[in-house]
Amino acid sequence: MLSFAFSEEQEAFRATLEDYARSTLAPAYRQRAASTTFPFDALAELGELGLLGIGMPKEYGGTGEEDPIMLGLATETLAYGDVNVAAAPVQVGLTGSQLALAGDEVRERYLPPLIEGWETVAIALTEPGSGSDAAALRTVASPVDGGWRLRGEKTAITWVMNASCVVVYAREPGTTGARGVSAYAVPMDAEGLTRSHLAGMGCLPLGWGTLHFDDVFVPATHRIGEQGTGFRSVMSHFDFSRAALGLLCLGAARASLDEALAYSQQRQAFGRPIADFQGISFLLAEQATYVEAARWMCYRALWLRASGQPHTAQASMSKWWPPVVAKNAIEAAIRVHGNLGYAVEFPLQQRYRDVFAYLIADGTAEIQKKIIAREAYRRGSIVW
Numbered sequence: 219m220l221s222f223a224f225s226e227e228q229e230a231f232r233a234t235l236e237d238y239a240r241s242t243l244a245p246a247y248r249q250r251a252a253s254t255t256f257p258f259d260a261l262a263e264l265g266e267l268g269l270l271g272i273g274m275p276k277e278y279g280g281t282g283e284e285d286p287i288m289l290g291l292a293t294e295t296l297a298y299g300d301v302n303v304a305a306a307p308v309q310v311g312l313t314g315s316q317l318a319l320a321g322d323e324v325r326e327r328y329l330p331p332l333i334e335g336w337e338t339v340a341i342a343l344t345e346p347g348s349g350s351d352a353a354a355l356r357t358v359a360s361p362v363d364g365g366w367r368l369r370g371e372k373t374a375i376t377w378v379m380n381a382s383c384v385v386v387y388a389r390e391p392g393t394t395g396a397r398g399v400s401a402y403a404v405p406m407d408a409e410g411l412t413r414s415h416l417a418g419m420g421c422l423p424l425g426w427g428t429l430h431f432d433d434v435f436v437p438a439t440h441r442i443g444e445q446g447t448g449f450r451s452v453m454s455h456f457d458f459s460r461a462a463l464g465l466l467c468l469g470a471a472r473a474s475l476d477e478a479l480a481y482s483q484q485r486q487a488f489g490r491p492i493a494d495f496q497g498i499s500f501l502l503a504e505q506a507t508y509v510e511a512a513r514w515m516c517y518r519a520l521w522l523r524a525s526g527q528p529h530t531a532q533a534s535m536s537k538w539w540p541p542v543v544a545k546n547a548i549e550a551a552i553r554v555h556g557n558l559g560y561a562v563e564f565p566l567q568q569r570y571r572d573v574f575a576y577l578i579a580d581g582t583a584e585i586q587k588k589i590i591a592r593e594a595y596r597r598g599s600i601v602w
């Protein structure tokens with residue numbers, strides 16, 4: 219039998235989060251989103267709800283097993299209330315999955331506060347000279363007595379302004395491509411490490427910024443995983459977390475379309491509610507169709523991962539199309555609201571700017587299409 223139903227446990231989880239997102243997160247979303255202050259109070263609440271431990275080692279407070287569907291449900295449902303706060307389970311899942319590969323010292327120091335939500339860890343791959351072509355990174359880790367010295371620069375890094383540690387990707391001197399790249403856990407107070415804030419068009423509370431490594435000493439205990447495996451390891455996690463980011467964007471889109479649906483029934487023009495005009499109701503019907511299709515595509519990618527099946531192409535589909543669907547849906551909701559949609563006291567324009575980040579972050583649409591095309595040619599079929 220084919221079933222699109224969530225389990226009872228998943229439904230209960232979703233219902234709890236829906237209540238939290240609508241009653242606690244949504245009312246203060248616009249205020250939080252307009253500030254560069256990191257919402258540590260909300261992060262601690264997510265920690266208490268167990269949302270930051272999905273897939274994290276049990277001994278540090280996590281769930282143990284990876285749970286892609288729960289991760290997707292969490293991001294989609296939270297994003298209905300606050301798309302920036304909703305990014306936390308994905309970000310923690312990504313950084314935590316890498317820290318979990320480190321030795322005891324690093325795991326014990328950083329995983330418990332990350333899972334409880336009172337500290338953050340950033341992940342730094344992108345550099346001024348390499349983004350989409352991430353394996354072309356130039357930051358170098360030179361071996362020295364007792365560890366390494368890091369030299370280089372990272373840019374466009376989420377959470378870097380509030381993090382206590384950063385997972386950094388750097389290469390062995392003289393290497394090229396992905397093979398020479400290892401990951402290092404670097405405390406933010408390490409000597410020679412400086413950070414500066416970058417102003418973006420949205421996602422202000424997420425502490426976006428740059429990092430400069432000026433011969434930063436990293437002890438041998440702080441390398442993550444085997445030498446030269448850093449790049450492959452982070453790509454394997456991106457491989458499914460991308461679908462959770464698609465759902466995050468769709469959660470924000472659903473909130474916007476619900477607002478447009480309600481507004482269109484109240485707002486009168488030409489002696490009747492604007493919902494009576496098919497120019498409005500068909501616009502909403504079209505957006506609802508796209509959101510529905512994109513949503514199930516994301517859950518299918520997560521289900522494939524959860525059931526141990528190949529999912530790379532589906533995760534890439536879920537990363538390039540749903541953010542576009544979400545952006546267009548929010549734009550439609552803005553138009554339904556007329557001048558009010560453009561006004562800063564309404565959350566729509568804020569969601570538009572926050573969601574736009576995911577058209578670029580974690581890999582652009584072009585890079586996702588490159589992956590999908592590669593997989594299609596490899597299989598010799600366009601239908602999965």
Ligand SMILES: Cc1cc2nc3c(=O)[nH]c(=O)nc-3n(C[C@H](O)[C@H](O)[C@H](O)COP(=O)(O)OP(=O)(O)OC[C@H]3O[C@@H](n4cnc5c(N)ncnc54)[C@H](O)[C@@H]3O)c2cc1C
Binds near residue numbers: 348373418575582
């Ligand atoms: C809000 C936000 C948060 C981010 N957070 C992080 C973070 O926490 N950590 C981190 O390491 N990075 C982060 N990034 C960086 C992000 O991963 C990169 O911006 C992204 O991978 C694109 O790289 P780039 O900006 O250098 O663009 P480029 O690689 O220079 O690309 C420029 C344009 O060329 C296109 N292009 C490139 N190659 C090809 C190709 N082969 N075929 C077709 N088109 C191509 C791209 O799609 C894009 O349209 C973040 C970015 C944003 C916007």
